[in-house]
Amino acid sequence: MNAITLTHVEKTYSTGTQALKNVSFEVKAGSMTGLLGANGAGKTTLIGILTGLVRKTGGQILVAGINLDDQPELARSYIGVVPQEFNFSIFEKVEDILIDQAGYYGVPRKTARERADNLLHELGLWDKRTATARTLSGGMKRRLMIARALIHEPKILLLDEPSAGVDVELRRGMWEFIRKIHAQGTTILLTTHYLEEAEELCEQIVMMRQGEVVRNAPIQELLNELSAQSFVLTTDQLLTEGGIYNLKQKNATTWEASLKQGTSVTSMIQDFASHGVTIRDIRPKANRLEEVFIEAAM
Amino acid sequence: MTYSPTIAYITIARKEVTRILRIWTQTLLPPIITQSLYFVIFGAFLGSRIGEVGGQSYAGFIVPGLILMAVVTSAFSNVASSFFGAKFQRSIEEILVAPVSPSTLLAGFCTGGIFRSLVVGVIVFIVSLFFVPSTITHLWAVIYFSIVTAIFFSMLGFLNGMFARKFDDVGIVPTFVLTPLTYLGGVFYDIANLPGVWHTIARFNPLAYAIDGFRYGFTGHASTPILGSAITMFLLTSVLGIALIALLRKRTGLQT
Numbered sequence: 001m002n003a004i005t006l007t008h009v010e011k012t013y014s015t016g017t018q019a020l021k022n023v024s025f026e027v028k029a030g031s032m033t034g035l036l037g038a039n040g041a042g043k044t045t046l047i048g049i050l051t052g053l054v055r056k057t058g059g060q061i062l063v064a065g066i067n068l069d070d071q072p073e074l075a076r077s078y079i080g081v082v083p084q085e086f087n088f089s090i091f092e093k094v095e096d097i098l099i100d101q102a103g104y105y106g107v108p109r110k111t112a113r114e115r116a117d118n119l120l121h122e123l124g125l126w127d128k129r130t131a132t133a134r135t136l137s138g139g140m141k142r143r144l145m146i147a148r149a150l151i152h153e154p155k156i157l158l159l160d161e162p163s164a165g166v167d168v169e170l171r172r173g174m175w176e177f178i179r180k181i182h183a184q185g186t187t188i189l190l191t192t193h194y195l196e197e198a199e200e201l202c203e204q205i206v207m208m209r210q211g212e213v214v215r216n217a218p219i220q221e222l223l224n225e226l227s228a229q230s231f232v233l234t235t236d237q238l239l240t241e242g243g244i245y246n247l248k249q250k251n252a253t254t255w256e257a258s259l260k261q262g263t264s265v266t267s268m269i270q271d272f273a274s275h276g277v278t279i280r281d282i283r284p285k286a287n288r289l290e291e292v293f294i295e296a297a298m
Numbered sequence: 299m300t301y302s303p304t305i306a307y308i309t310i311a312r313k314e315v316t317r318i319l320r321i322w323t324q325t326l327l328p329p330i331i332t333q334s335l336y337f338v339i340f341g342a343f344l345g346s347r348i349g350e351v352g353g354q355s356y357a358g359f360i361v362p363g364l365i366l367m368a369v370v371t372s373a374f375s376n377v378a379s380s381f382f383g384a385k386f387q388r389s390i391e392e393i394l395v396a397p398v399s400p401s402t403l404l405a406g407f408c409t410g411g412i413f414r415s416l417v418v419g420v421i422v423f424i425v426s427l428f429f430v431p432s433t434i435t436h437l438w439a440v441i442y443f444s445i446v447t448a449i450f451f452s453m454l455g456f457l458n459g460m461f462a463r464k465f466d467d468v469g470i471v472p473t474f475v476l477t478p479l480t481y482l483g484g485v486f487y488d489i490a491n492l493p494g495v496w497h498t499i500a501r502f503n504p505l506a507y508a509i510d511g512f513r514y515g516f517t518g519h520a521s522t523p524i525l526g527s528a529i530t531m532f533l534l535t536s537v538l539g540i541a542l543i544a545l546l547r548k549r550t551g552l553q554t
Binding site for chain 1: 303306308309388399
């Protein structure tokens, strides 16, 4: 069963910009799928079409098996969305934003209040429940949008850059919360610029470039395709460029090494040690998914 | 859970009414002050020099028109500004991503306009009693024409908000459309007395039927057949409502 099925979806804006070109992919029910792409790849346009804020110019979309063109209201009732930009009234109280949003989905006020209280506690916004939205920090506003998207208990959650602009600690907390929601059975489609985030959370990756899907595969399959991974080494000794690790000198003490698939980092360090070279520091040049992404979608 | 459009409607309507009451100095007070000035200037100062119109004092003649003028302005401006404001700060997206049908969205926002305009209308009527003693001869006409006018101009305000792209667009329509319609609709004179071409033009002004019918409720005298005015306003309101729902179904002015 697919939560979302996109078939030959097209979008051309009135300016003539073709934002989506023949986009087809499926999001399996209960999965966590990452939608990756550089700025302008069409990720937000796609989220906009799914939520009814952008009009597609071609193709078909099924949400929980319901055609978005035939029964848009029913299809939207399954979806919760956390948009990239803040889109609530900054003059309203935090709890009112949640309770009203539940009302738009037909949730009775008493139930909405109970759910709002739970979400405010879970997302650390309880103390701010009677504050107006404009007084919240950037991270709080983003958490408010997550709470708002979940107030009607959607089966499908669309997260458009949910951790953009939040600090590392908050991002980690947000990941935990997203994992928890996912574990409860919610299908998640996540767009992100943070490849570490996609690698950490997603099971399936869809990569887009200039409005087209260029890769769609389970994350493990993508990572397995990496023929080599790059590391940055620090040593006081002078090494020779090239060799089995394809060494490249970056500055006096820093070198870049390429480690072939199947070779462990430990064996590389031991190999250097056997030649009398002490590695003072070692770190990946980029995370693994980033290397796949650069190859496929840049 | 079964989706309830009634809850969605109540949510939008409650939010609108709360906003109106919260900023009552901006929403309820100004039209009352403006209409009071009209009562003073046209009713008390100038009215005595003009004499009688349609068998009654000029002050008594203009009261229904001034009440309906306040209803029209409040209904239109409330919905136009509220809907465009929600579009401008993108909070309208909260409703657009939800399973809210076009008719629920329209009804919710227009309820705000109807509420505000009727509250203003009642207060202006009460204020008018301090200047001119008025009697209601046909209550049904007062209720029918005030409500149908409030609905019609709330929807016209919604149409304005839907197509507006900047705040100037919300201000242009009242200035260039609403004000001429109001002043040429017979607030200050009987349209039956208008000369040839102006009388013909007035027949295409929906507000002329609304004011004439509303005034009939007070004075018992109408320049056009009362049933004709009632049916005209009903048809115009229905057509506008159907057109707006069709536009909303296509998400005109709301989607990119």
